Each structure stands twice: as structure tokens, then as C-alpha cells.
Amino acid sequence: MLKTGAGRLADSSRLPTALRAVLGYYADAGVFDYGSLTLKREIDERSERMISDVFELVEDALEDAFDRQRVSFEYDTKLVLPAQLTLGYVYRRARKETATDPVTDEIATGVPAVDETALSAGPSQDLTPREMVVRAEQVTRFSIEALIDGDMRDAINDDEFEDFQVDFEPDERRRVAEVAQSALESHLTDILDDLPPIVEETYARAADYSEAHQERDEYFRQCMQATEGGDESARRDIREEYKFADFEDEDVAALFSDAERDLSYLKTQYARVGVLYDGMLDLYRLAGLDIDDQFARAIVLSIIGAQIWLDDVDDYNDDRRDGQLTPVTAEYLLAPDDEAGYRRVVDITEQYLDLAKEYATVADSPLTGVAVEYIYRSGEPEVLPGKH
16 A cells, blocks of 8 residues: 555656655555655765866866867766765665775765776675775765866767857857867876776776777667668668667676576667766775675666667657767667567666666665666656657
8 A cells, every 4th residue: 555655656747856756666566665855865965076076177278279268068978877866775775784884075086096806706704894984985086087087078069069058158169168178188197006906907998898899889870870771781780670679788688587698779878878877886896895786787777778768768859850870760660660669668778777766676776776766766857759
């Protein structure tokens, strides 16, 4: 009865989405953790401080480049959520091990200690709760900067500069973007120089894997254009090379169960975004932190689901017009009609997010489970054609 009532409340549009997410996760998984809202607020506040610290580097560079005494800079990105969830995951674990709160008002800075054998031998078993928090904060600060840098780089490559916001009217928006991204890239290089080579190798390996997928973008655009023109061989290529593509790398394939490998678009979307977060989680592991495999799978699957449900759904009309192949545009190309396309997009998203919630529950990370529910309840599939 309680779960049924929670489900009804979760569907009420009059409640805040964050509360609906807590209730929806309870209705679905049987886990009620109102404290996740408090933890979320704490993580949001602390990560905002980290982001502000990152943007100070950019503002200093823009002041020099544009010869201005003061510059205010903002950049809108959703990509830092997995880093926030991982920080919350470590906070929760550390707090369970001690009666004294190991999280202090001051956020730890500096370069984290690294155990070069951690990926092969497992995490350190000797960290105190306070050491866990310190290292998690240090890695989160680095990860946030790296994720923003990567997102900026993609935006520049795509000639998309609307998210680079400054409080003056620049002569050239591209120059603002390039100065901002260059400042972060230079700072990240300095940090990596102070760390063992395995950190940069782990960071670069994930980026290279994702870049290899991006290099096929033009080919997929051609497939999409040909399919729009009625080419059945191109339609088959989208199915076989985009929707149901197999992993060429056996080590990467081994990360997933047989059931997971059956998920539509797993290979292409793992290369598009998922691998970057696997790489991020390996940085936490190199710092000696115990990141459970179930938690890692929850992060990777939820971020793929979020990419489809939030970004690709919202951008459907633009992507269709611009010839950009995504899981959403692909489904409408492959489906017999718009109604079937809509239904398939919803079904595929729910498969990813439901599995992510299951893993979050097994990993004892209700914050992640609630975040996955929040992703689902933040979607606006009604913007798609075919909904009745």
C-alpha cells in the first residue's frame, strides 16, 4: 500500500521533481531514503564551489586575452552529474565507518595520492574515512575540470558557442571559447605532469576510444541521408553498425553482461559517452578508493539513458534536420511509423534507466537511484512525434 501510494504521489506534477524522484525510487525499488535529498543539496553546493574554482581559471585567462580588468564567465554543462554522484557515494561510505563526520566545511584541494597498482590489485584497504573524503574531493575536482574541458572541446569542434557566457560583448565568440578551453587544457596538463603516467594513460585511453567513435560521425550522417532517401542497404547499416553494433574490443565487451550487451545502441553510446565515465571512475580507483562494479555500471548506464532521454529527445527536430544520427533519430528512421518510433524510444530509455536503478540499489547508493529516477521524470518525450 505504501509503495502504491508513493507511486501515485510521484506522478503528481504538483510536487517538486526532486521529491517525486525520491517517491518514485521507493515505489520502484522499495528503498526510501529522504536523506538523499539532503545529500544531494550538500553535493550540489560543494560541486558548485568546485566549478566556480574551475571558472576562475577561465576568467583570469579571458581578462588577459581581452585586456579587461574583470570578467564573469559561465558555462552550462550537465556532464558533471556522474562526478557528483561518485562524490556522494564515497561520502556515504566514509560516514558509515565513523561516528565523527569526516566531511568538513573545507573542500580538499591538491593532487591526490595515486596507487599505480590499484586497477590490477584492487583498492587500498588502509584509508581512514577522512582520507577517503580527501581523495574523493581531490579526484572530483580534477574530474569536473576534465569533463568541462572535454565538453568545451566538443562544442568548439561543432561550432556551438552559445554555452560560453561572458559579461561583455566580445568581438568573436569563438575566441572566447578557445581561450576558455585552452586555459583548462593547460591547467589539466600541469596536474597530470605531477601524477604518475598511469593517470594520463587512463585519461587518454578513454578519450581516444570516444574520439574513434566521433570520427565515424560523417559515415553515420551519410547512412542517415541515404536512408531518408529510401536506401534499404543504408537502413540495414544503421541497424547493424549503430543500433546493434558488436564490441570489437573483447576487454571492453567483458565489462558488460550478456543481457547488457543486448541493449540497443550500447556499443555506440558507450563509445559516445559511457567510456568517459568508466575512465573517470578508474581515476577514483587509482586514488585507492573502492568503487564497486555495480555502482560503476549504474553510472555508465544512467548517463547513456540520460543522453538519449534528455539531450537526444530534446534535440530530435534539430538533429533530424541537420542529419545527425542519434538513437532517437535512428529509431524514427527504422520504425514503420512515428507511433512505433516514439514507443521504441521510450522502451529503450526505460531499459537503460531501470537497469541503472537496479545496480544503484545493489551498490547501496540510493542517491544514484534517486538521480536515475530524477533523470526519467525530467524527460519531455511529448516533444517527439507519434505520442497519443
